[in-house]
Amino acid sequence: MPSNALIAKLQAIVGNEHTHTDGDLSLWEQDWRQLARGKALAVVTPASTAEVSAVVQACAAAKAEGLDVSIVPQGGNTGLVLGSTPDDSGHQVVLSLRRMQGIRAIDRANLSMTVDAGCILQNLQDAARAEGLLLPLSLAAEGSCVIGGNLATNAGGTQVVRYGNARELCLGLEVVTADGRVWNGLSGLRKDNTGYDLRNLMIGSEGTLGIITGATLRLYPQPAATSCAWLAVDSLEFAVELLSLSQKHLGAGLTGFEAMEQDALRLVEKHMPQLRLPIDATAGQAFILLEYSDDESEERARTRLEALLEQAFEAGLLLDGAVAQSLDQAQRMWDIREHIPLAQAQEGVHLKHDISVPSSSIPSFVARAKAALAQSHPSARIINFGHLGDGNLHFNVQAPEGADARAFVTSEAQAVQSVIYDTVAFYGGSFSAEHGVGRLKPAELLHYKDPVALSLMRAIKQALDPQGLLNPRAVLPMPAQEPAHA
Amino acid sequence: MPSNALIAKLQAIVGNEHTHTDGDLSLWEQDWRQLARGKALAVVTPASTAEVSAVVQACAAAKAEGLDVSIVPQGGNTGLVLGSTPDDSGHQVVLSLRRMQGIRAIDRANLSMTVDAGCILQNLQDAARAEGLLLPLSLAAEGSCVIGGNLATNAGGTQVVRYGNARELCLGLEVVTADGRVWNGLSGLRKDNTGYDLRNLMIGSEGTLGIITGATLRLYPQPAATSCAWLAVDSLEFAVELLSLSQKHLGAGLTGFEAMEQDALRLVEKHMPQLRLPIDATAGQAFILLEYSDDESEERARTRLEALLEQAFEAGLLLDGAVAQSLDQAQRMWDIREHIPLAQAQEGVHLKHDISVPSSSIPSFVARAKAALAQSHPSARIINFGHLGDGNLHFNVQAPEGADARAFVTSEAQAVQSVIYDTVAFYGGSFSAEHGVGRLKPAELLHYKDPVALSLMRAIKQALDPQGLLNPRAVLPMPAQEPAHA
Numbered sequence: 001m002p003s004n005a006l007i008a009k010l011q012a013i014v015g016n017e018h019t020h021t022d023g024d025l026s027l028w029e030q031d032w033r034q035l036a037r038g039k040a041l042a043v044v045t046p047a048s049t050a051e052v053s054a055v056v057q058a059c060a061a062a063k064a065e066g067l068d069v070s071i072v073p074q075g076g077n078t079g080l081v082l083g084s085t086p087d088d089s090g091h092q093v094v095l096s097l098r099r100m101q102g103i104r105a106i107d108r109a110n111l112s113m114t115v116d117a118g119c120i121l122q123n124l125q126d127a128a129r130a131e132g133l134l135l136p137l138s139l140a141a142e143g144s145c146v147i148g149g150n151l152a153t154n155a156g157g158t159q160v161v162r163y164g165n166a167r168e169l170c171l172g173l174e175v176v177t178a179d180g181r182v183w184n185g186l187s188g189l190r191k192d193n194t195g196y197d198l199r200n201l202m203i204g205s206e207g208t209l210g211i212i213t214g215a216t217l218r219l220y221p222q223p224a225a226t227s228c229a230w231l232a233v234d235s236l237e238f239a240v241e242l243l244s245l246s247q248k249h250l251g252a253g254l255t256g257f258e259a260m261e262q263d264a265l266r267l268v269e270k271h272m273p274q275l276r277l278p279i280d281a282t283a284g285q286a287f288i289l290l291e292y293s294d295d296e297s298e299e300r301a302r303t304r305l306e307a308l309l310e311q312a313f314e315a316g317l318l319l320d321g322a323v324a325q326s327l328d329q330a331q332r333m334w335d336i337r338e339h340i341p342l343a344q345a346q347e348g349v350h351l352k353h354d355i356s357v358p359s360s361s362i363p364s365f366v367a368r369a370k371a372a373l374a375q376s377h378p379s380a381r382i383i384n385f386g387h388l389g390d391g392n393l394h395f396n397v398q399a400p401e402g403a404d405a406r407a408f409v410t411s412e413a414q415a416v417q418s419v420i421y422d423t424v425a426f427y428g429g430s431f432s433a434e435h436g437v438g439r440l441k442p443a444e445l446l447h448y449k450d451p452v453a454l455s456l457m458r459a460i461k462q463a464l465d466p467q468g469l470l471n472p473r474a475v476l477p478m479p480a481q482e483p484a485h486a
Numbered sequence: 487m488p489s490n491a492l493i494a495k496l497q498a499i500v501g502n503e504h505t506h507t508d509g510d511l512s513l514w515e516q517d518w519r520q521l522a523r524g525k526a527l528a529v530v531t532p533a534s535t536a537e538v539s540a541v542v543q544a545c546a547a548a549k550a551e552g553l554d555v556s557i558v559p560q561g562g563n564t565g566l567v568l569g570s571t572p573d574d575s576g577h578q579v580v581l582s583l584r585r586m587q588g589i590r591a592i593d594r595a596n597l598s599m600t601v602d603a604g605c606i607l608q609n610l611q612d613a614a615r616a617e618g619l620l621l622p623l624s625l626a627a628e629g630s631c632v633i634g635g636n637l638a639t640n641a642g643g644t645q646v647v648r649y650g651n652a653r654e655l656c657l658g659l660e661v662v663t664a665d666g667r668v669w670n671g672l673s674g675l676r677k678d679n680t681g682y683d684l685r686n687l688m689i690g691s692e693g694t695l696g697i698i699t700g701a702t703l704r705l706y707p708q709p710a711a712t713s714c715a716w717l718a719v720d721s722l723e724f725a726v727e728l729l730s731l732s733q734k735h736l737g738a739g740l741t742g743f744e745a746m747e748q749d750a751l752r753l754v755e756k757h758m759p760q761l762r763l764p765i766d767a768t769a770g771q772a773f774i775l776l777e778y779s780d781d782e783s784e785e786r787a788r789t790r791l792e793a794l795l796e797q798a799f800e801a802g803l804l805l806d807g808a809v810a811q812s813l814d815q816a817q818r819m820w821d822i823r824e825h826i827p828l829a830q831a832q833e834g835v836h837l838k839h840d841i842s843v844p845s846s847s848i849p850s851f852v853a854r855a856k857a858a859l860a861q862s863h864p865s866a867r868i869i870n871f872g873h874l875g876d877g878n879l880h881f882n883v884q885a886p887e888g889a890d891a892r893a894f895v896t897s898e899a900q901a902v903q904s905v906i907y908d909t910v911a912f913y914g915g916s917f918s919a920e921h922g923v924g925r926l927k928p929a930e931l932l933h934y935k936d937p938v939a940l941s942l943m944r945a946i947k948q949a950l951d952p953q954g955l956l957n958p959r960a961v962l963p964m965p966a967q968e969p970a971h972a
Contacts, residue, residue: 107844108730109729109844109846153679154679160676160677164654165676167683177938181941183939183942187914187916188844190842190878191877191919191920192916192919193642193919193920193921193922194922195943195962197683197686198942198943200683201683201686201687203683205682205683221734247707251706251781252739253738356678360596361596392676429675430679432680433678437679445680450669452670453671453681453684456682457681459949462949463948475681475682
């Protein structure tokens with residue numbers, strides 16, 4: 001089948017106006033970080049699960065007839081590892097879920113909502129809030145990312161320490177399989193032991209095993225009040241001890257535990273002087289933004305936090321601490337945390353690493369990685385911050401002060417990354433805690449992943465997508481197809 | 487290869503004294519409910535992951551040479567659906583993990599422990615408690631079930647409303663695959679997005695995709711105090727409203743929400759009069775045992791519970807309520823709940839159903855199922871109780887008063903089950919919420935499961951165990967093997 005025959009079929013399925021082949025397709029072909037621009041055979045934006053199914057069937061049939069074609073499912077296209085954009089072959093169909101934005105049902109008593117995959121995360125947060133409920137998935141891209149992509153990549157965010165990743169917030173899925181069938185696994189059940197866990201297999205598979213078209217999400221009651229504290233500590237060892245104390249003292253009320261080393265805050269001070277730090281950056285080696293949510297009242301939220309601080313001072317863990325006295329003050333603390341990546345960008349291009357280790361290993365990991373980098377790249381600057389409560393750090397590396405940032409990044413990326421990922425591996429950690437593998441990190445996957453795990457993954461991919469139709473360049477890249485013999 | 491050559495190989499691997507072929511093997515061949523007695527080719531009890539791997543390789547090689555052999559992994563053998571006992575063919579090797587009882591590591595700061603699959607659940611609870619931590623998996627069999635089986639069956643229990651099923655308590659696994667390789671997926675990470683979720687695929691697969699030999703478990707701080715209340719309500723509608731109110735008011739402090747209909751308590755009164763009910767069984771149509779855990783103090787646990795009751799009374803949800811004034815009183819409330827199955831056993835054999843529906847659908851499900859049974863089995867008695875907070879009911883059916891219980895169970899099991907499971911399906915529920923499929927419920931799986939899900943499951947089984955070596959009669963029974971041509 002020639003490719004224009006396939007395009008005609010796609011037009012018949014989703015309509016001409018929702019099949020894009022000409023003009024500026026950068027919205028779909030360009031990734032958010034602008035790392036690589038691809039070239040799509042076509043972009044289709046189906047309106048329903050039935051249309052997604054028909055698109056997949058049409059592509060599968062064309063591929064069976066010898067056409068070199070595959071599908072890249074795309075949500076909000078905010079991913080950081082090239083998982084949702086096409087390669088430059090011109091053989092990939094981008095299937096965007098963005099038109100599927102329906103909230104199918106909210107079940108208040110069951111604390112669940114069933115939604116289309118293309119719903120923007122923030123809209124779902126708002127819909128839950130309107131019912132007095134909480135969808136506790138929150139990340140920087142929430143205004144434009146969509147829930148299907150959040151689930152396909154098992155998104156993390158700032159509330160994982162209490163509520164888990166996207167995986168833990170999903171009760172059921174609707175998925176179009178690689179041969180275009182619809183698996184109806186939507187379910188509001190908390191317990192169901194009837195067969196293999198297909199839901200979690202699809203979650204985090206980055207569109208390589210099926211296309212998520214709908215989901216049932218787990219909701220929570222809104223807490224009565226939330227409060228924050230900004231804490232200075234002398235080292236990451238103390239930060240980890242403070243984490244244990246907070247978990248013990250605050251239990252499930254601990255909804256955020258972010259850590260920032262001094263150098264990260266100095267960059268914020270330098271580039272965003274209007275963001276006043278609650279405590280001077282010289283007051284400690286590391287700082288913690290701790291968020292506490294209480295089921296009773298604002299007053300209790302503050303008194304509980306203050307009691308924790310008192311205990312922490314007595315235990316000698318804290319150098320200084322400030323409790324937000326208003327929602328506004330709490331928001332300003334979060335603003336500082338969230339401006340670190342922006343301050344780093346102002347300082348120049350740099351190398352990003354999204355790693356995790358057991359939280360108990362964080363101090364040794366950081367010490368060891370810094371020592372190794374001090375050997376290999378003596379003047380490189382380390383900007384280290386992240387979700388300490390989840391063992392997840394953004395351990396970023398910036399060119400030496402005054403050096404050519406672009407040149408440093410280009411020449412040193414591979415060497416710096418090896419130092420860091422080897423150290424991560426030494427502590428049993430992950431080279432991609434939140435962001436996934438996509439088309440950016442398959443080499444790291446092959447290098448660092450357990451070989452038996454890799455072979456199980458390959459067997460599963462082969463079993464569920466024998467044609468290699470779904471996102472074949474991502475995660476476990478399949479060999480390039482032989483020239484069509486049709 | 488003749489079977490005695492395989493047995494000699496197994497003896498060489500695990501030792502003669504750990505390879506059982508003669509004598510009384512009922513410990514391994516007989517299931518806990520005594521539903522069916524199997525006949526094993528041999529029972530082996532390896533001492534290490536390496537020995538498990540060698541046993542699997544030996545069996546796989548023998549099967550490749552034409553011997554009709556397969557493996558049934560077994561933990562504590564406390565399962566309820568014949569998932570861990572051999573069939574009566576004499577061709578299955580029972581591989582018991584019971585000798586692998588090591589606690590490999592406890593990481594307090596990371597809130598995790600890494601253990602051998604054969605560790606008895608209660609021993610792990612105790613080991614966590616000794617560190618001031620909580621392993622919140624708790625079920626009736628905890629004194630003899632083992633963690634490998636808990637994970638292979640995704641066990642539930644009484645604390646799921648707060649902490650989730652066994653699945654949610656597992657951070658990493660070590661698994662021997664169907665070809666005898668060892669996948670080292672042990673990990674204390676909270677975040678790791680490097681490839682497919684093999685961990686959750688293995689969890690709940692009932693030994694059909696791999697043999698779990700080790701696990702890293704998620705621990706929690708011990709709460710400061712736990713308190714209980716016993717509540718009488720006029721209907722299950724009010725019980726569900728009370729659940730919502732409790733979730734809102736108590737948040738993550740709500741660690742138990744069990745419901746019992748009046749008839750279930752009347753059986754306890756009849757057969758265990760020494761267990762005094764906190765509130766007379768005539769005081770309500772349904773009763774709730776609510777457990778609350780507080781991170782602060784015993785005093786606060788009680789005052790929070792009392793405040794909830796006050797609100798519930800004001801909202802007209804409660805007929806009566808009693809808050810336990812001591813740990814002893816709380817334990818007595820749990821005793822009553824846990825004696826319902828025993829009281830039912832005293833009343834005679836009966837039909838058990840372990841179902842789930844969205845908790846919002848529980849009142850309509852129960853009304854509809856009762857109405858349908860009133861048509862089909864007018865005098866049958868329904869004993870309904872369970873984990874309402876998880877939408878999970880043990881909706882059991884007892885012969886009419888005075889009737890021959892055994893005869894009723896024998897003749898009506900299929901008809902009663904169809905009425906109940908059809909009603910469960912109508913509400914999008916599960917015919918096996920906690921117990922799994924095993925060799926007891928594959929017919930129900932084929933009847934009620936989404937056909938696309940079934941075909942994905944078959945493809946995965948074929949991909950990960952192409953020989954059909956691992957527990958081939960369970961979950962998705964494979965066709966009986968052709969006679970060996972060797």
